[in-house]
Amino acid sequence: MPDWVVHLAVAWSVCRILSFRYPQFNPANTVLVMVGSIFPDAIKISILTELVGYDVWDYIYVFHLPVGTFLLAGIVALLFREKKSAFLFLSMGIITHYLLDLLLIQVGYGMALFYPLSWTGFTLNLVPNDDYYITIMALFIALIVYLVSRLVEKRKFNQENTL
Amino acid sequence: MKLNTPLKRMVTGLILVAALAVLCSNYATEYEYHQKYPSYGALISDYPEGEVVNVGGTVTHISSSQFQILENYHGQNINLSINSSTPVNLEDQVSVVGILGPNNTIIQVERVEVNEYWKYLFLLLRSFLAVILLIFIFYRYWSFDWKSFEFRRR
Numbered sequence: 001m002p003d004w005v006v007h008l009a010v011a012w013s014v015c016r017i018l019s020f021r022y023p024q025f026n027p028a029n030t031v032l033v034m035v036g037s038i039f040p041d042a043i044k045i046s047i048l049t050e051l052v053g054y055d056v057w058d059y060i061y062v063f064h065l066p067v068g069t070f071l072l073a074g075i076v077a078l079l080f081r082e083k084k085s086a087f088l089f090l091s092m093g094i095i096t097h098y099l100l101d102l103l104l105i106q107v108g109y110g111m112a113l114f115y116p117l118s119w120t121g122f123t124l125n126l127v128p129n130d131d132y133y134i135t136i137m138a139l140f141i142a143l144i145v146y147l148v149s150r151l152v153e154k155r156k157f158n159q160e161n162t163l
Numbered sequence: 164m165k166l167n168t169p170l171k172r173m174v175t176g177l178i179l180v181a182a183l184a185v186l187c188s189n190y191a192t193e194y195e196y197h198q199k200y201p202s203y204g205a206l207i208s209d210y211p212e213g214e215v216v217n218v219g220g221t222v223t224h225i226s227s228s229q230f231q232i233l234e235n236y237h238g239q240n241i242n243l244s245i246n247s248s249t250p251v252n253l254e255d256q257v258s259v260v261g262i263l264g265p266n267n268t269i270i271q272v273e274r275v276e277v278n279e280y281w282k283y284l285f286l287l288l289r290s291f292l293a294v295i296l297l298i299f300i301f302y303r304y305w306s307f308d309w310k311s312f313e314f315r316r317r
Contacts, residue, residue, distance in 0.1 A: 004290035008297060028304035028316050034297055047287075055235045058194065062186045071183045078172045078179075080314045107258040107276045108217035109199045116186065119197035130282035135289065 002100050002127065002134050004038050009138040010100060011037035011093050013145045020152065029089045036093020039076075040069045040101070065115045069094050103127045103134075169312065200260060203236040212263055215273065218243055219258040222251045232257055244268040247275060254280035 011034045019025035025033075043064040046057045062068030073090040080086035101111060103126045110123030127134055166172050195204040200217035220232030220243065230251050234241050245259055246269060256278040264270030305314045 003286045004293040004297075008293050031297075031301050031304050035301060038294070038297070050235065053235070053238070055237050058191045058237070059187055061194070062183065062190045065190070068183060068186055071179050071186070075176055075179045075183075078166065078176050079312070081311070081316075083166060086314075105276055107219075107260055107274050108202070112194075112197075116189065119194075121199065128276070128278070130278045130286050132282070132285065132289075 002104070002131070002138075004041065005135050006138040007037040007041075007093075007097055007100060008034050009135075009142040011096050013138075013142045014096060016145050016149050020149070024085075029085070032086055032089035033093040033096070036073060036090035037097050039072055039090065039094050040064045040097045042069075042072060062115075065111065066094070066098060066113055067115060069097075104129055203234060203241055206241065206263070206267075207236070207239070210263075212265060214263055215260060216263045216269070217258070217260050218269065219256065222253055222255045222257055225251060225253065230257075232259075242267060245272060245275075246270050247272040249275050249277060251277050252280065256280070256283060 012030060015025045015030040015033050019030070040063065043057070043060055046055070046060060049056045063072060070091060073087055073094060077083045077087035077090060098111070098113065102122060102124050104123060105125045105128050106121070106123040110121030112119050113122050114120065166175055195202060198217065200215050201211050202217050205211050206216065206218070218232070218234070220234035220241075222230055223233045223242070224231040228248055229244055229246050230249075232243050232245060234243070244267060245257070245261070246264075247259075247261075249272070251257060258276045258278075259269055259272055260274040261269040261272040304317055306317050307313070308315050
């Protein structure tokens with residue numbers, strides 16, 4: 001996986017850009033997209049179980065496949081008052097996660113994105129698993145998005161005041 | 164269907180959990196048959212000597228032309244020797260595609276990827292910090308109502 005900093009920064013940046021046009025991408029919904037963006041890594045529970053000697057990786061690997069992650073999002077969305085919108089925003093985060101994970105170098109096989117319909121693995125084999133340059137890049141992009149959005153908001157505020 | 168009562172939500176949740184469990188079980192039993200290369204399951208059951216396999220694990224021993232990796236496969240520790248001069252350090256995570264020889268040895272490496280241990284720890288650390296920040300932000304915009312057992316916008 002690219003680390004969670006990358007997933008969260010990309011999810012936030014995408015929502016911030018979309019918020020210029022779509023008011024639905026308010027801070028609360030953006031947080032949901034950010035939560036969704038690390039959902040597939042629920043599989044990392046296996047790191048904790050490995051510490052106590054249990055290898056559950058293969059048993060919960062479905063968490064890191066779209067079908068499993070969307071089911072997980074469905075379960076979590078039940079805990080929200082606005083279930084449908086919670087599910088949609090979580091799902092958007094999940095999609096950003098898989099798009100980023102597609103970049104990873106996978107020696108054996110890629111992700112079976114269409115499991116259980118197909119076992120074909122997909123990967124672009126571009127970025128090593130533990131690369132931190134992508135983290136720096138994602139944070140830099142998020143900073144640029146933040147600064148630009150502040151500037152746009154300031155201009156909007158000034159325009160409204162002069163009118 | 165409107166999921167406005169706790170019972171309906173619980174039933175829906177149980178159905179989704181059951182579907183997830185079925186998929187997890189199916190994946191765990193089937194995935195090895197659909198991999199591009201055989202892995203540890205095949206190594207244990209019929210040892211495909213001479214075939215290209217895909218294995219991975221933690222580096223436990225290094226010599227000049229070989230290193231050893233250890234993998235906990237479903238509770239069973241498996242040691243493999245990799246004939247390769249790829250620079251590795253102890254505790255690094257290695258993933259290898261190569262030809263399986265006798266005595267749990269990969270005699271010819273076709274592809275290898277090394278994830279350095281310190282980079283892995285650094286990745287865990289920054290991910291941990293990121294999730295702490297996310298929890299903080301989440302509770303700034305959402306609160307949990309215990310009466311209705313659901314998250315609401317603040």
